[in-house]
Amino acid sequence: MSTTRTPRKPRPSARSDPQAAHRLALLESMLRVRRFEERCVELYSAARIRGFMHLYIGEEAVAVGVNEALTDDDAVVSTYREHGHALARGVPAEAIMAEMFGKATGCSRGRGGSMHLFDAGRRFYGGNAIVGGGLPLAAGLALADRMTGRNRVTCCFFGDGAFAEGEFHETANLAALWGLPLLLVCENNLYAMGTALARHQAQTDLALRAAAYGMVSWAVDGMDVFAVEDAARRAAEGVRAGGGPHFLEMRTYRFRAHSMYDSDRYRDKAEIEHWKERDPVEGLARRLREAKELTDRARTALEDRLAAEIDAAVEAAERAPEEPVEDLLKYVTSPVEAIRP
């Protein structure tokens, strides 16, 4: 028995003010991610950022839409393509940028870089660069909530590649078995690095397979932020109501290579162009313009504001101090003063 369902299409009402404001806020969040990522490309090209860097361009609707369904008390566990998740979660652009510059003011004090953004205060648990590695952690966070009686949701993002890992299946089974308050969000962008879904999965309907663990599962148009938000709200409500783990397959696409300057040989230009026509950011902007909810002037003002925010983040990161080499061994183990009976 399949529990997959198609989500309702939301009908934006052009006139209701709070709704319109909310739609504009969604646009702003997605644009912030888009512009931030574009600036990262520049800085990477100028060798200001090093290491691996995986851009979220094309998938903005997923992070922004899912975040709408989460409260500040909920937790997020993410992957190495997490700039978008961190920004949507409210981690300041400046802290993320400084982290990529390897500075002391970075959100992981320069120890993590692009792939390991953490913000304990916002319950943003990284930034995990082992495919599938974050899933058991998320189960553990959810388990702690279950055991302490806190009604919170732990949301774990992962990709279609992780679906092939044992850790996904071990975690799905364990979470369903114990009824853990876990929201599993699979960002299916059709490629595990350079391997197409059909090349690594015998059954490519991921929601169908997740349902086999006894979880409520469905597939969502991940290029439509309203669809994402709607699905995420319903899934999160199900989790909060004690319905155990829920699974969402977000069908999405990354417009850029797997990682900076990776080869893009494994897919057709035409396919990329086809998906770009469904650009989640520009698609929403178009809809809001047509609905007269976004004037050209307002759009320009929004762009200017975001550019200034990102400029400030870059400048602050440039100016920020380096972590001193004397502190190299800091945080390998906790400081001595941390409790000994």
Place this chain on the structure above:
Amino acid sequence: MTVTHTPTAGPATPSVEKTTYREAMREALREALRTDDRVFLMGEDVGRYGGCFGVSLGLLEEFGPERIRDAPLSESAFVGAGIGAAMAGMRPIVEIMTVNFSLLALDQILNNAATLLHMSGGQLPVPIVIRMTTGAGRQLAAQHSHSLEGWYAHIPGLRVLAPATITDARHMLTPALADPDPVLIFEHGSLYNVSGELSAHSGPVDIDRAAIRRPGTDVSVITYGGSLPKALAAAEDLANIGISAEVVDLRTLRPLDDATIGDSVARTHRAVVVDEGWRSGSLAAEISARLTEQHFYDLDAPIERVCSVEVPMPYARRLEEAALPQPAGIVTAARRAVGEPVPTGADEGADAGRSS
């Protein structure tokens, strides 16, 4: 930290009780579960079955299925879940059946437990305790008998403990749980049935320090875990031929207590390192390197290592015995170190693990 006293039927609590390593470990778990409600035990067969080696027998009945959790056979998922729960403020004790199976969770132990604190710039300590059985000697063959704790002792961010005595089995868990970072406890399978006395006045062990289990003046025999009884037996034999061996029990494999190890060798000028791991790249290699770095001018003989022969552990009893460090081999190595003539034929077994 208060120690809960189990009510006894008798009029007065005896100051010394007879117990076993297994029961001491169970009593440690019981105390932890009673005194801190953040503590829970999770692993395969820890509940209904009572633990693969019977350590958690009776705990399910006392603490219930929420805190004594039978986990599915998915090491990566339940170790990872333990790490997540620890990040969220719990104090999980995760039991992995044997070190061989811990390899299925190596990703979580190395890539998450040991790195999260550093990778997050100090934001996310992981106060988890992971227990597992290690070692050979029970004819369990090559997938249930290896000693891989030395691999874990290679990893910064972890603390690695190897209780070798009943007192340590009883009292290492409290400081391990108090440690804000991940702690791995390796219980040698051959020790569970060892019985002995436990003083009622013993308290938490200092897990930063190695212990001198037998003082001596001629040679330091440095060992840990399941090899400690063998080293003590060898020291007894050596005493009979007039060689005074000091037996040092590492207790903590990471961080190593260089001071205690070094002081001993500075006094005896000779060292024999006994390690059930394979010789190449073993913990014994690390210890002898450190001794050479820090105590070169105190050494009056090359450092001897008695390790396991580099072979997947065989099943047949005679073969297994030949593959492992044994008292006779420790005696031979110690005699070589102090420059006593070694009778021909005694080399058999002493060369366990000597590179061929």
Place this chain on the structure above:
Amino acid sequence: MAEFTMPSLGADMDEGLLQEWLVGPGDRVHKGDVVAVVETDKAAIEVECFESGTVGRLLVRAGTRVPVGTPLAVIEGATPREPRSAQKPVATGSRDKHATHAARTSGSPPPLPQKPAAEATSAIGAGPLVRHLALQRGVDLTALHGTGPGGRITRADVERAAPAPGPRVRATPYARHLARDLGIDLTTVRGTGDGGAVRAADVRTATRARVERPEPERAGARGREGEQHGHVAVPTDSAGEHRTDAMRRAVAELMSRSKREIPHYYLSTTIDFSAAEEWLRRFNRDRPLSDRLVPAALLLKAAATAAREVPSLNGYWQHDQFVAGSAVNLGVAVSLRQGGLLAPVIHDADTLSPDVLMAGLKDLVQRARRGRLRGSEMSGATLTVTNLGDQGVETVFGVIHPPQVALVGFGAVVERPWAVGGMLGVRPVVTATLAADHRATDGAVGARYLTAIGRLLQKPEEW
């Protein structure tokens, strides 16, 4: 340019054996670097240089005995010196004083050598390999006539000048260490270890054998008239003469001179140690075993502070007059396990707190027993203390170390019946003694000094 000279490592030292060069021509050295090992009658001492610059020519080769003040090497491009504290007694003998002065911000990295090392060597006309060989064999390149093209010195020239040493003795690191401590020549020890390696037990056997059959005294070993010639470079762990014997002779000579020349007078007083013991108990209460103070630290402190109060006991008798010491530099008598005596110095002891004194003392004793004292720690004592308390005796009447004018002795802290204000109780007490030079002071001065020690020990909290 400056000269590095044979330092004076003790008031009674007038010559030293340059045992080993630790630097060679072309090496950069900084003020305070250890550059050579000098063997005195007492110990092998690492000596530091007081200039920064590039080592030029080595003027004296290893294995040679020369008077104090003899130039041993040239240090080129010596950077200006920082002002030296004028607390060190001036060494006898000449010392090059031509150091140029230029402004230099402290803490800035030292300037690069004015001449690259390679150039410095080409002046001698020998390649780095040949220089290395010469250094190893202790050959002074400047004294060689090069037979290579253009007068260059060749490997063969060096080998002719100093034949290769015999095969290296196989010995364990600890055996080497022990042999150095006991003054045993490893080449004379029969090794019983693996492949004939010498082990610690073999060294001990050799020591016992030597004690049982003392070697006949060699010519030239009596007094210092017999300059030893033909001393070739020796490996550092085999001494030309056994150091313990040499040390015994040095002690014998110094003590005989003291008793011959110095009219000693002796005083003794017994001091109530209960206040000091109470202070120690409080001080040690929360400290780990390794950091605890022992009574000796307080006794040293008291001896040093009292010397500041009674300065006429702190200094030297030279040329028929008393010369006051410019600081209180306490010599501390250290007996060596293999016999013999050293008195390394704690400089400015009166300014140090008891725990710093104690740490310094521990460090000195350890290094003295390992034979690794530095030159500055062997010279400049203005007053010597001998504490035989740990040997269990109560009173020690010592012999003054010339040219000093006093020696303070302490015995063991013991419990004794003690009367205070007409009441009898049991108290810990310690006996302090003074041996003083009657030429410099009279008994009244000595009495003042011992009284000061007694008073100071009643109020350690006020130091």
